[in-house]
Amino acid sequence: MQQYFVNGEAGRFVTIEDENTLKHMFSVMRLQANDQVVLVFEDGIKRLAKVADSTSYTFEILEELQDNTELPVDVTIAAGFLKGDKLEFLTQKTSELGARAVWGFPADRSVVKWSGKKLIKKTEKLKKIAQGAAEQSKRNQIPRIRLFEKKQEFLNCLSEFDRIFIAYEESAKTGEKKVLARELALLPKGSKILFVFGPEGGIAPEEVNLLEKQGGLKVGLGPRIMRAETAPLFALSSVSYAFELMT
Template sequence: MQRYFVRNFEDNRFYISDDDRHHIVKVMRLQVDDEIYCVTKGKSALCRIEEITDQQVVAKVVKWEEASVEMPIQVTIASGLPKGDKLEWIIQKGTELGAAKFIPFTASRSIVKWDEKKAFKKVERWNRIAKEAAEQSHRHIRPEVHQPISLKKLVELSENYDYKLVAYEESAKQGEASVFSAVLKKMKAGQSILIIFGPEGGLTEEEIALLNDAGFLSCSLGPRILRTETAPLYALAAVSFQTELMG
């Protein structure tokens, strides 16, 4: 059943407009009395369409869902700006895997240079991808996609997290295999973690030193070197396994 993130909620009813209204009426061709799921403020409800107008769809709550599908810990993925549509892939699949937030950043080896003139449309598209992926995977929270920032600014934002890791391929080459696992085992429900991944060329030694000085732990994601678009997904799957499937 189709699911929508809706901001306007009042008197036990959701008021759905703009693109989502178009999707309900023109794409799904739903009618009055058809049912959909609506999500607001981390809660999801089964709803019945009560009214359809040229401006909006009104859906009345039938029953609130009690079970949560969100990870017990909040995971933020920080990616050095990669080439092409790789960031879109990370956002889409990362949302399906449970990420709470995405923060792109400019790294020394980022081939892509951030164009401030195109910033608004880019960030708007990334957030739309996150919204659609969250609806498809039945999330109760739509992850936020931050506009790209500098590594220095990322370090400043990192002060708000309980745990901070940076995936570093040199750690993998040296056989380090315990930091990531140890951190996940220590984390408790409700805590947060920020994990940084470099662009295609990786992070420089100077960038790693800066992050280590700011309290980031360098970690390996196993003996194999992963692509910049693969590493975040591996990490999210590992977090899910440790916190949701290990019991």
């Protein structure tokens, strides 16, 4: 059954106004009167609804659903700005895997530079990708997207997390493989976790030092060196294993 995120609060009847959502519902999926879909409002609760009027795009809410597919912990993925469409790929896949937020920042080794209107345009594009991925994977929430123009703005936000993990290539090379598993086992459900990844050239030692001063922990993600857009997927899979598959 198709799922859609909608703005506003749920009443008995709701009228959809977003043009992109309407296009997918009635032009692509060709919904007709009495067809059923799942609507997710801003409260994160899924509700079964049916098309009450296909000309005014009105739906009748039938019942609340108990389905909740969110990770038991709040995970933010922060990556240095990546070349090409890698950040789009990263946003889509981490949204499917359960990230609560996806951040980008201008790392020392980032080749691309975004600012002003380009940054706003990129952010809006990533928000659409995150919503589509969240609908496809039947999430209860759309990941929050934030791209920082200045690295210091990113660093100023680190105090809001319960644990910060720095995916550091040098740690993997030296065989470090205990910190992530150990720390995840100690964290309670509901914790706020930040994973920090460098761009294609990796995270710089100076950046590692700054993150460690904020309480960040260097972690190795296994013996293989992964690409910048692959490592976050490994990290989220590890979190899912620790909090969803081991319980």
